[in-house]
Amino acid sequence: MAAAPNDLANWWMPFTDNRYFKANPRLLVAAQDMHYTSADGRRILDGTAGLWCVNAGHGREPIVRAIQQQAATLDFAPTFQMGHPLAFQLAARVAGLMPEGLDRVFFTNSGSESVDTALKIALAYWRAKGQGQRTRLIGRERGYHGVGFGGISVGGIVTNRRAFGPGLPGTDHLPHTHDLARNAFSKGQPAHGADLADRLEAIIALHGADTIAAVIVEPLAGSTGVLVPPLGYLERLRAITSAHGILLIFDEVISGFGRLGAATAAERFGVTPDIICLAKGLTNAAVPMGAVAAARHVHDAIVNAPGDAPGIELFHGYTYSAHALACAAGIAAIDLYASDALFERARALEGHWEAALHALKGLPHVIDIRNFGLVAGIELAPRAGAPGARAMDLFRAMFDAGLLIRVTGDIIALSPPLIITADQIDQLVTQLAAGLRQLA
Numbered sequence: 001m002a003a004a005p006n007d008l009a010n011w012w013m014p015f016t017d018n019r020y021f022k023a024n025p026r027l028l029v030a031a032q033d034m035h036y037t038s039a040d041g042r043r044i045l046d047g048t049a050g051l052w053c054v055n056a057g058h059g060r061e062p063i064v065r066a067i068q069q070q071a072a073t074l075d076f077a078p079t080f081q082m083g084h085p086l087a088f089q090l091a092a093r094v095a096g097l098m099p100e101g102l103d104r105v106f107f108t109n110s111g112s113e114s115v116d117t118a119l120k121i122a123l124a125y126w127r128a129k130g131q132g133q134r135t136r137l138i139g140r141e142r143g144y145h146g147v148g149f150g151g152i153s154v155g156g157i158v159t160n161r162r163a164f165g166p167g168l169p170g171t172d173h174l175p176h177t178h179d180l181a182r183n184a185f186s187k188g189q190p191a192h193g194a195d196l197a198d199r200l201e202a203i204i205a206l207h208g209a210d211t212i213a214a215v216i217v218e219p220l221a222g223s224t225g226v227l228v229p230p231l232g233y234l235e236r237l238r239a240i241t242s243a244h245g246i247l248l249i250f251d252e253v254i255s256g257f258g259r260l261g262a263a264t265a266a267e268r269f270g271v272t273p274d275i276i277c278l279a280k281g282l283t284n285a286a287v288p289m290g291a292v293a294a295a296r297h298v299h300d301a302i303v304n305a306p307g308d309a310p311g312i313e314l315f316h317g318y319t320y321s322a323h324a325l326a327c328a329a330g331i332a333a334i335d336l337y338a339s340d341a342l343f344e345r346a347r348a349l350e351g352h353w354e355a356a357l358h359a360l361k362g363l364p365h366v367i368d369i370r371n372f373g374l375v376a377g378i379e380l381a382p383r384a385g386a387p388g389a390r391a392m393d394l395f396r397a398m399f400d401a402g403l404l405i406r407v408t409g410d411i412i413a414l415s416p417p418l419i420i421t422a423d424q425i426d427q428l429v430t431q432l433a434a435g436l437r438q439l440a
């Protein structure tokens with residue numbers, strides 16, 4: 001086990017209150033299955049699968065072994081004008097999990113890169129089809145699509161945008177679907193809000209469909225507090241984009257790989273986009289990796305464009321696209337999801353998860369509980385004049401009490417590894433209830 005460092009100054013930490021943290025550090029030194037171990041030797045129940053990514057639980061032996069063996073066999077192979085077998089194998093495995101037809105897979109190293117890759121593919125697609133004027137990209141308020149310039153431009157989180165200039169030109173945003181007045185304490189998909197998809201018609205009327213390349217949404221918005229799509233909403237978005245020939249991109253960086261009790265949200269909701277962004281659970285987070293799965297027609301328009309001279313079709317890629325260690329981890333993770341039937345397990349646990357969490361209704365400050373798959377959001381009333389402070393207090397108290405939760409604003413987001421047991425769900429909810437009762 002690694003010794004705790006005695007100087008915390010050099011590492012400029014991501015999305016962290018650096019000054020507070022370095023005065024009050026929280027250090028993790030090991031992890032196995034459902035638990036982290038902290039530097040002071042405490043076991044901490046992982047209520048968040050790390051950062052929505054360790055879907056098969058921590059330190060799983062087949063993944064560890066695959067990475068170790070791969071590091072000793074082929075550590076790195078360039079993938080520009082060259083290949084290695086595992087990359088093709090993993091692409092086939094990913095394609096096998098995608099909805100029918102989304103079987104062309106481009107590898108990246110993170111969710112942010114997957115989003116920027118998907119947006120660039122959408123632009124390149126229209127150019128290849130002779131409609132290069134289609135450059136507008138439509139996102140959604142409260143959308144999180146990572147931290148690249150493309151992702152923050154279509155994303156809808158003000159704190160992630162305002163320090164960084166105007167972003168991409170020609171973006172616009174759908175309204176978010178969060179509606180406490182009508183949908184609070186919904187179990188599963190909320191009843192109200194399908195009509196919010198119709199706002200896309202107004203955006204199309206304003207800009208002209210022939211200027212719009214793509215619409216990108218998280219089918220279930222995770223990072224801004226678990227916003228479950230209202231019944232019928234995604235279907236309407238698909239119908240409108242199809243009617244106007246606009247590409248639909250699902251950002252499934254969180255919702256992919258079993259989180260919603262199926263390989264993808266597209267499968268679970270029965271709505272097929274043209275492009276899917278993936279990362280996180282792809283390798284069970286053991287090695288960084290992302291991917292973009294594109295429909296055949298999108299891929300073929302770019303790669304088999306008629307009349308093009310042979311040559312590189314898409315001037316895009318990363319040194320570490322399809323990194324050998326990531327491919328080994330990805331194949332092992334997908335094998336494990338199948339052998340342990342983890343997507344099915346998530347689906348089977350959903351009822352217990354829902355009932356256990358909704359039992360928190362009535363506890364102090366709780367103004368909403370929402371859930372789908374093995375995800376839940378619990379919204380707290382903000383403390384007057386200090387938004388986010390109440391949930392942050394809870395996060396810190398829970399960590400000290402041995403439970404890892406995630407908070408965003410005043411919303412608690414829960415997304416445990418899919419190996420969680422019913423007893424561990426009960427334990428998680430009991431600990432959370434105790435924390436909520438003690439909260440000022």
Ligand SMILES: Cc1ncc(COP(=O)(O)O)c(C=O)c1O
Binds near residue numbers: 146254279
């Ligand atoms: C929906 C979504 N897209 C993109 C990202 C960015 O992924 P990464 O942090 O790997 O760049 C995230 C991360 O949480 C996400 O939830």
